[in-house]
Amino acid sequence: MKPSIELLLLDVDGVLLDYQRSVRVRHLARSLCVDSAGVQQVLFESGLERRYDSGAIDTAAYLRTLSEGLQAEVSAARWIQARLAASRPHEDVVRRILALPASVRIGLLTNNGPLMAEVLRALLPTLCERVADGLLCSGALGGRKPDPVVYQRALHRLDAEPARTLFVDDLFTNVRGARQAGLQAETVRDGRSVGRVLKRHGLPG
Template sequence: MPQKIETVIFDLGGVLIDWNPRYLYRKILKDEEQVNWFLQNICTSEWNDEQDAGRSFEEATRELIRKHPGWEEAITAWYGRWQETISGPIQETVEILEAIKKSNGYRLYALTNWSAETFPWALDNFKFLHWFEGIVVSGVEKTRKPFPEFYQILFDRYKIDPSKAIFIDDNIKNIEGARKIGLPAIQFQNPQQLRAHLTQIGLLN
């Protein structure tokens, strides 16, 4: 961990915002087994990563329907009903963010893998996103975590010294990517674990 933390960097989906495509596909598909199969074989995380890195929804949907025409309705729902993949804020983590903000001792930023086409909706619907001094969005930058250049955009744009920062993300690949470039990181498991860790390193009382 850094000796003196000046900057706290949050991931969004899975840390502050409860995003899960299962919330949508449990409404569309017949059972959990079919949901799992669909997300492992049709609308996969690898496919979604490309939209996070800047590919348009239109292109992504068209290509997938061409490969899997029998699943057109479910594929189209991924973006047609995208808001149903979000259940709301992870309130306990929002409270941790608020406590850090009120301490006035830290700079707050977000680094998120998120499509440029849907992120404006998040900004309109989650007021806590406006607590950050800056947010770097993968779909806007056309690159994403865990690639080093994406973290570097944040460092360069906001003059952040990674050795004096801490990064919070739920995805182990993103944690490993951060650590490889000298950015200390905590893998988020749940708000209680995060609060305990931040208290242990002196960031929270």
């Protein structure tokens, strides 16, 4: 018999949010009056975004490098606005999560740098209020999913046991990494699949 779940740890993009990278690139390009291809190259193809997501550089260095690469000042506010424009909450999923009893702790674990926390507080205020200190960005943990060490660091921050933690993600590679770290983990795609997973683990879905 599996241990009862005390912590539900959720991926963000693909589970709680529908995220369109191309929309983000176009929005940032328009706001800076630069070419979209340049934003794509500096932000993603250069590896800058991945370095920020993994904690290799801090927010100040990230924004400075991005600004230098685009030859235009990218403020935190402008970055956040572009991310907001590209992200839409999966309302059915959010509603199911918020309906869970208060006895179930909720955490978020996203492969993003620390600036993403501000995006989530703007898009999902009620959920973030319930999550409180359980909003974890990979950049602040010094790695990225699916590295098992990232899950271990997340659970250390949350003072949670792997066997009593259920992690859900839309990417199986991240689910596999969580299982290697000892968590119970499942792949989900939408509100219905989230509901099925919750019920399978003894949670009201």
